[in-house]
Amino acid sequence: MLRRFLICFALVAAGCSGTAEEQKKEDPKPVDYTYAPQDEYRSRNLVPTKSAPENVLIKDATIMTATGELIEDGDIWLREGKIVAIGVELDAVEATVVDAKGKFVTPGIIDTHSHLGVYPTPGVRAHADGNEATSPTRADVDAIHSVWPQDPGFYTALQGGITSLQILPGSANLIGGSTVTLQMHPGVSSRAMLFEGAPRGIKMACGENPKRVYGNKGGPSTRMGNMAGFRKAFQGAKEALDGYERHAKNVGKAKAEEGADTPPDPKRSRANETLMAVLEGKTLVHVHCYRADEMVQILELADEYGFRIRSFHHAVEAYKIRDVLAKWDVSVSTWADWWGFKIEAHDAIVENAGLLQEAGVRAIIHSDSATGIQRLNQEAAKAFYQAKASGLKVTENDALRWITANPAWALGVSDVTGTLDEGKRADVVVWSAHPFSVYAKAEKVWVEGVREFDIEKGAPEWSDFKVYQVPEAVR
Amino acid sequence: MKKLILTVLLTLIATPASAQFVLKGGEIHTVSGEVIPKGSVLIGKDGKIEAVDKVVLSPPGYEVVNCEGKVITPGLIDINTSLGLGDIWAVRNSVDGDGGTENDKIRSAFRAADALNPNNVAIPITRTGGVTSIVAVPWGGLVSGQGAWVDLGGENMFSTLVDPYVVMSMHLGESGSNAAGGSRGLAMLRLRELYDDVAFFKQNARNFDQNRSRTLAASRLDLVALQDTVGGAKPVFIEAQRASDILAALEFAKAQKLKPVIVGGAEAWMVAEQLKEANVPVILHSMSNLPFRFEALGNRGDAVDVLHRAGVNVLLSSFESHNVRNLRQYAGNAVRTGLPHDVALKAITLGPATALGKDKDYGSLEKGKMANVVVWSGDPFEHSTRVERMFIAGKDTSLDNRQQRLMEKYRNLDRRAEPAKPGYEVENKTEREGPEPTTLEAKVQ
Known part of the structure; x- marks a missing residue:
């Protein structure tokens, strides 16, 4: 829909629009500002990629489905990008057989919080594209425009079993911009990596970062300034939304009254329209927020403007308000054990995820790191075993869901991925050992049924940046 | 010389009047030598390792730390x-x-x-x-x-x-x-x-x-x-x-x-x-x-x-x-x-x-070295393993810490009333709760 708008806009800009008469002949229509899933509103895929989903039967593995079911010596059949069947001693027609005796199979790992591509390696200034830190509310920017698909970190993340991930703008801004959900297919353009059908997301940030960045740049310089900044932005969006609704009514009236003039379009603003989509519940809201008291303030803000928070990110104090978060059905994306780098991260505890789980909150272990994303299984393991040692009621399946089903929900893609279920996307990992073991390696990774990584085949490096950078003789 | 005196002084201050311990029956990774499948580590009153033995000992006067099925390494x-x-x-x-x-x-x-x-x-x-x-x-x-x-x-x-x-x-x-x-x-x-x-x-x-x-x-x-x-x-x-x-x-x-x-x-x-x-x-x-x-x-x-x-x-x-x-x-x-x-x-x-x-x-479990010793529940590198006991300079050292205290403080949430309800319906409640929690666990290794 927006694409239509964009094309229309392009034509106007190029001075090729139809004549005035032609336009008048059309029925007056309200401006369509609603945004569809992320792939539809973005421009056409100019650089299509090849994708060859396998017909493959993975045999005799311990299958951890993340649905609560554990199948010993189980088989899983992938065809045409989907999981066709899961069971014991399956018969799969014309399928390539992968012997996975002694191996473990899980859903593809999903990370709700990554800056791969927007803060790629090497970490040079010229590559630092994650924070549009020129003013504190930048709902108009979009992370996909900063994603550098040649970031070597994508391939190493895939080797850690990651099949999809959300790339967010940084946390310098109160409203950092749109996020993008990617899947692990390589491509020259980041468009090749778009997760088809994923809803749109937006990144907001409270606490120390915005006030630090803008303290000497016109504010906000305090937490109350942060909240004022949020309210100002959403108030503006609310008024814009009212304006669009008035416009739609006027269009309706003009239609009804023969010969009436078509009302002029409202003034378009990408920033407002992005926030309007938030107000209308069409965009999932991800908020970087450490402290419990600030999370409560953000919930109040959302309540005031009538939208929902999909996930609090980092949220090291979420355990203090886990009953509230359960009631409001807000997921929490956090680390296993990061803490101490700033005062708002001082009260982190390793049991955070476990306590949230116990209280019925969808807990998620995220990475926020090009290194951590390669071992989310281990991060989940750390949080899981610490929770168990502290006597919390968590199961291995719960902990597996922290890096599969729950992040899938936070990104709005849980109906198509995140668990091993028949009919879901074939996002599947074969591990050399139990994925919570420090020694486990992701040996084979299928993304939508495409075997994007196989440890035995030693596939070529995705990133052009890595090509012939060091003498080959010493390799 | 001054530095040496300082070092000695500091070491003295650090040396606690500890009990004698015998870490009994554990798998001992001495690092300097072979792994002892089932042996004993003796920690003396001076905070030093008194002996590392290939047999399971219970000498009198030593506080026994049962390490059956545990792994013992240097700190x-x-x-x-x-x-x-x-x-x-x-x-x-x-x-x-x-x-x-x-x-x-x-x-x-x-x-x-x-x-x-x-x-x-x-x-x-x-x-x-x-x-x-x-x-x-x-x-x-x-x-x-x-x-x-x-x-x-x-x-x-x-x-x-x-x-x-x-x-x-x-x-x-x-x-x-x-x-x-x-x-x-x-x-x-x-x-x-x-x-x-x-x-x-x-x-x-x-x-x-x-x-x-x-x-x-x-x-x-x-x-x-x-x-x-x-x-x-x-x-x-x-x-x-x-x-x-x-x-x-x-x-x-x-x-x-x-x-x-x-x-x-x-x-x-x-x-x-x-x-x-x-x-x-x-x-x-x-x-x-x-x-x-x-x-x-x-x-x-x-x-x-x-x-x-x-x-x-x-x-x-x-x-x-x-x-x-x-x-x-x-x-x-x-x-x-x-x-x-x-x-x-x-x-x-x-x-x-x-x-x-x-x-x-x-750096190793050897007679005469500082008794910096860790008793692990299993392979020290595995995430499922916990530190069970720790001795530093022979002193039985607490594993308590600020994060542990915060965890205990928030183990139960004391609220005067129920939190307010959101202004929206929480759908998919069953999905959130997921299927019946299973106690099934795949074996690590």
Whole structure:
């Protein structure tokens, strides 16, 4: 829909629009500002990629489905990008057989919080594209425009079993911009990596970062300034939304009254329209927020403007308000054990995820790191075993869901991925050992049924940046 | 001599009047010798290891610690941390490990020991990872200063300073270049000039004191502090990532008769032969595999194993402050990428102790060594394993910590009333709760 708008806009800009008469002949229509899933509103895929989903039967593995079911010596059949069947001693027609005796199979790992591509390696200034830190509310920017698909970190993340991930703008801004959900297919353009059908997301940030960045740049310089900044932005969006609704009514009236003039379009603003989509519940809201008291303030803000928070990110104090978060059905994306780098991260505890789980909150272990994303299984393991040692009621399946089903929900893609279920996307990992073991390696990774990584085949490096950078003789 | 007295004094203060313990029936990884499948470790009143025995003993007068089915190792040692030098990174006044200004590139007289907070809240948290000693290393400048050896136990404090000067820290590569003014050439030039003056000052101290000397490359105390590095009495950490920087470090160390330890070593595997030839250890970050800077373009995930197989002495560190507790995870991941388990354990125990000349007291379970001992519930590197008991200088050391207390404080939520309901329907409640929790667990290993 927006694409239509964009094309229309392009034509106007190029001075090729139809004549005035032609336009008048059309029925007056309200401006369509609603945004569809992320792939539809973005421009056409100019650089299509090849994708060859396998017909493959993975045999005799311990299958951890993340649905609560554990199948010993189980088989899983992938065809045409989907999981066709899961069971014991399956018969799969014309399928390539992968012997996975002694191996473990899980859903593809999903990370709700990554800056791969927007803060790629090497970490040079010229590559630092994650924070549009020129003013504190930048709902108009979009992370996909900063994603550098040649970031070597994508391939190493895939080797850690990651099949999809959300790339967010940084946390310098109160409203950092749109996020993008990617899947692990390589491509020259980041468009090749778009997760088809994923809803749109937006990144907001409270606490120390915005006030630090803008303290000497016109504010906000305090937490109350942060909240004022949020309210100002959403108030503006609310008024814009009212304006669009008035416009739609006027269009309706003009239609009804023969010969009436078509009302002029409202003034378009990408920033407002992005926030309007938030107000209308069409965009999932991800908020970087450490402290419990600030999370409560953000919930109040959302309540005031009538939208929902999909996930609090980092949220090291979420355990203090886990009953509230359960009631409001807000997921929490956090680390296993990061803490101490700033005062708002001082009260982190390793049991955070476990306590949230116990209280019925969808807990998620995220990475926020090009290194951590390669071992989310281990991060989940750390949080899981610490929770168990502290006597919390968590199961291995719960902990597996922290890096599969729950992040899938936070990104709005849980109906198509995140668990091993028949009919879901074939996002599947074969591990050399139990994925919570420090020694486990992701040996084979299928993304939508495409075997994007196989440890035995030693596939070529995705990133052009890595090509012939060091003498080959010493390799 | 003064330093020696200080060290002895500090050690005395740290030596608690402890009980005698026998750790009985555990699988003992002595590190210096064979793994004992089922034996005993005796800890004496002096805080030293009295005996490591291949049989299960219960001598009278010893408090028995049943270690059946447990694994016993020396306390882990993290050779390159900033633990204790910053309480919270973003709180400037609590960060104390950078000993100079931009104009002050040479800070060899700066002692991390002076900056250290022995009651840093991260220290008890670090113990939960089985770490009993760390080296707190200052940063910044071309020469950052003196690293301190700290034991993570103490009578009234969280930790005990054992030796304020176990290593001198300096930087080549991008850090060195930045500190020196923007070129690797400048960094080398400054270092050569500096060591020229270390020698000059040693011979001309009197003239200097009488104001009959040319201007020197560093202050008097800085030059004095570096004298111990010439000849190798104090080893030198040289941060170097690029292969050429590592070779420059080796050449410089040879010319100045230093005892170098390469820190970082992203491309060390490319010059493994030279490192082996010079018998220079490398401190690596086992989970670093990306070209994080231009000096690390050749970084690779299996470097630790590649170097080990080439005969290089590899040491592992967390390079951390608040999460030094994850040192065992770093070792485990080195094993994951090929390093033998015993080599990985050595790389975080006896290896670092030997590299810093502390192997007389630290790093292995041997008679007469400091009783820094950890009892684990299983393989020390596995995430499922917990530290069950810890002895530091023979003292039964608590694993309690601030995070544990916060957990207990919030174990139950006391609310005066139910939280308010949201202004929306919470759908999919059943989905959130998921299917019946299963107690089924796949076996780790």
